[in-house]
Amino acid sequence: MKNIGIILLLVIGLSLASCKKETDQNQVEQTKLQQYNDSVFSHLMKEWKFKVPKTSKELTPILEEWKPWSNLINEVKLRPVSSIGAFQKKAATLTEIAQNLTYQAYPAPLDTPDIQTRYTTLLTAFQNLEMYIELDPINVEKVDEWLDNIQISLDDIVRMMEENLMRQNYAKQEGEDAMLEEMEELRNETRRANPEEEQ
Numbered sequence: 780m781k782n783i784g785i786i787l788l789l790v791i792g793l794s795l796a797s798c799k800k801e802t803d804q805n806q807v808e809q810t811k812l813q814q815y816n817d818s819v820f821s822h823l824m825k826e827w828k829f830k831v832p833k834t835s836k837e838l839t840p841i842l843e844e845w846k847p848w849s850n851l852i853n854e855v856k857l858r859p860v861s862s863i864g865a866f867q868k869k870a871a872t873l874t875e876i877a878q879n880l881t882y883q884a885y886p887a888p889l890d891t892p893d894i895q896t897r898y899t900t901l902l903t904a905f906q907n908l909e910m911y912i913e914l915d916p917i918n919v920e921k922v923d924e925w926l927d928n929i930q931i932s933l934d935d936i937v938r939m940m941e942e943n944l945m946r947q948n949y950a951k952q953e954g955e956d957a958m959l960e961e962m963e964e965l966r967n968e969t970r971r972a973n974p975e976e977e978q
Contacts, residue, residue, distance in 0.1 A: 812916075816863055819917050823866050826923055829855050829930055832937040837944050841888060847880040855933070863917070870909040877902045888947055889940055897939050901932035 831852055834842060842848050854876055859865035881902060885894070908925035911918050 815916060819919060820863050820866075822919055823863065823922070824860070826926055827858055827866065829926075829933065831856060832934050834937060835941055835944070837948075838937075838940055841886050841944075842940075845886050845889075847876075847883040851876050851880055867909075867912050870905070870912045874902075874905045874909045877905045888944055891943055894936065894939050894943060897932065897936040901929065901936055904928040904932050 842852075851873075854869075854873055857869075859869045881898070884890075904925055908922065908929060911921040911925060
């Protein structure tokens with residue numbers, strides 16, 4: 780009986796010691812994770828800055844009237860400041876607003892395939908940023924990469940909008956309208972001659 784009591788005390792003592800070791804190890808891991816999260820937060824505070832490209836006096840009124848774009852730009856300008864969770868929510872919000880813009884009508888001067896393609900690239904950058912900032916632990920290098928890609932995409936889409944407006948304002952040369960009409964007639968004749976190719 781005495782041996783059973785000693786064995787029982789030994790088992791209880793060992794289990795208490797192992798629980799204390801686990802508790803100590805968990806505290807060390809929690810401390811390391813907290814230090815990492817603090818460094819990630821300070822890094823995000825430093826790196827999360829978007830510069831909205833300036834627009835010409837011709838493009839500015841078009842973009843101001845395009846409410847979905849204005850909402851996106853206003854959201855891009857606001858930077859979270861409280862926690863990593865705030866940055867994660869901001870990334871999700873930006874993705875959601877950018878996704879919703881794809882379902883809205885583009886202003887007529889900006890409703891071109893090249894602008895829509897660049898907008899899709901911007902949307903993809905927002906989605907990737909959201910994905911990488913939600914990882915645990917956060918992959919800081921990938922987050923930085925997508926922050927840079929968002930800035931590049933913003934600059935690129937505004938530059939393309941400016942180019943399209945400039946192209947639309949070029950004066951047509953004498954006879955250009957007639958030539959374009961003839962080309963359209965030729966395309967229509969070809970379609971009528973080969974109706975199976977349309978399908």
